[in-house]
Amino acid sequence: MNIMEIVNVLNENLWNKVLIFLLLGTGIYYTIRLRFIQVRRFKDINAHVFGNVFKREEKADKDGMSSFQALATSIAAQVGTGNLAGVATAIASGGPGAIFWMWVSAFFGMGTIFGEAVLAQKYVEKIDGEVTGGPAYYLRKGLNSKLLAGFFAITIIIALGFVGNMVQSNSIAVALTSAFSIPNWVGGIIAAIFAGLIFAGGMSRIASFTELIVPFMAILYIVGSFLIIVLNYTQIIPAFKIIISSAFSAKAAVGGAIGVTVKEAVRYGIARGLFSNEAGMGSTPHAHAVAKVDHPAEQGLVAIFGVIFDTLVICTITALINITTGAYTLGLTGIEMTQKAFGIGLGNFGTIFVAISLFFFAFSTIIGWYYFGESNIKYLFGAKAIWPYRIIVLLFIVLGSILSVDAVWQIADLFNGLMVLPNVIGLLILSPQAISILRDYERNFLDSVK
Known part of the structure; x- marks a missing residue:
């Protein structure tokens, strides 16, 4: 057995x-302990997000970034090529029902990501005058475990900063070749040139970039996708019906997913959903840690x-495009399925549109993943190691x-999986602190601002 065969076996089991x-169990645990915060506080979620969109006066500096900039940096990393290719892979491997289980994983992942964000906020610290934070910091200070913190820092630097960004740059290269030869x-x-210019500006330039590019790429993709969905409006209700029915019945799966079982729909839907939104993986807390907010x-x-x-939103839109156009019945998988769906919906322009979307999704992910890796470089080696890290990432x-x-x-999948382990251990052990932060917010902070 060669090295890659060993890696494949480890990935399969991990x-x-x-x-x-x-990950799903942690999400269910947090959701119950937080009393279904994603439902109870849905109004507050939207108020905090959309109330901060136009607050541009607060610039990122050594003391952190605005709440919206932190969210934009987080989404820049979350919304990537997996939203185009990963969704199609889930459908091809687990049938349309996989999308239902993707929704399930997202619902419970909301509880997990709340815990990650508030713990990162609590254990934030300054290194060489600049605020930083993330799982390595709450593992070391909260659990008093240098071993888990160090293991997490090393794995995320490799998984995202180095190996993961190789995958993203390949997606960019393929996209540019496809669209412009x-x-x-x-x-x-x-x-590398554009990324280097952004990296050189530090947190301030990264925050400024993400708060501009994330809304732009989101609107671009949503508008283009909605055009296809509207043109195939007669298939919208049937698409939702087949998603729901095939989530619980293997007989409902058709096309490229013929022969799949309900077990496979659950497996691929939950796995791809968790991989896409990164809840519990320990990546996004690096951005949320440095947000300037009144309460964690x-x-x-x-x-x-x-x-x-x-x-x-994004994964569901991609799923609807693949299903309403019938592209999922053609035996394709991954990005090929989504490209075909856009081609059916928009003709030759569809190929260019997918290439442009891939470019923005992949490039924004590079920026987000670089920043997450940098936070851990500072944890391990201090600010003096940032420039060597930047050069290695660009290479x-x-x-x-x-x-x-x-x-x-x-x-990349292997190291992504390895970095989850210490993070989830920390989330479960430190869960009483996350719950306490929410209770303090609901009992004291909300009353004080009314």
Whole structure:
């Protein structure tokens, strides 16, 4: 058995037999203990998010970034190529019913991500004068475990900062080649140059970039997608019917998913949903930790919106496009299925539209993942190691554009899975603190602002 075969076996067992239950179980636990906060405080979630959209006067600096900038940085990382390819893969492997279970994973993931955000807020600290935070910090200070904190920091730097960004740069190169016939290596260099300019500006420039690009790419994708869905409006209700029916009946699965079982629908839907919105993975808390808010629970509520937007909005839209156009019945999977769906819906322009969407989704993810890795570089080595880290990331971006990334994807998945383990341990042990923060917010802070 070679190294990649070992990696594949580890991934199979880690993601499909351990993490799927661990992450979903943690989400269910937090949801119950927080008394279904995603439902009870839905009005507050929207108030905090949309009330902060136009508050541009607060700029990011060494003391952190605005609540909306933190959310934008989080969403930049959450909404990536997985929203185009991952959804299609879930449908191809688990049938349309996988989308229902993706929704389920998102619902419970909202509880998990609230816990991550408020704990990150509580254990934030300053390194060389700049505020920073994330799981490594609450694992070390909250659990008093340097071992778990160090293990998490190392795995996330490899998973996202290095290997993960190779995959994203490859997606950018493929997108540019598909749309404009630009050689892959040129696309990689272009991505590295623009990324380097943003990295060099530190937290301030990253925050400014994400608060501009995330709304733009979201509107672009939603408008283009809605056009296809509206043109196929007669298939909208049947699409929802087949999603619901095939979630509980293997007989309802058709097309590329012929022969799938309900077990597979559950497995692929939950796994892809958790991988897409990153709830419990320990990535997004790095952004939420540095948000300038009056109470940690406020950013916890804002973090919930990230899951809503990623899975219930973007992933659902992608699923509806693939189902209403019939692309899911053609035996395709991954990005090929979604490209075909856009081609059916928009003709030749559909291919260009997918390429443009892929570019923005992948590039924004590079920025978000770089920042998450940087937070852990500072934890391990201090601010002096940031520039070497930036240079290495840029090299990986160029390298990723010219390599075959099938093996890289598998390695990225493995380290993604490994970084979940210490984070979930921390979330479960520190859950009383997260619950206490919410109770303090509801009992004291809400009364004081009424």
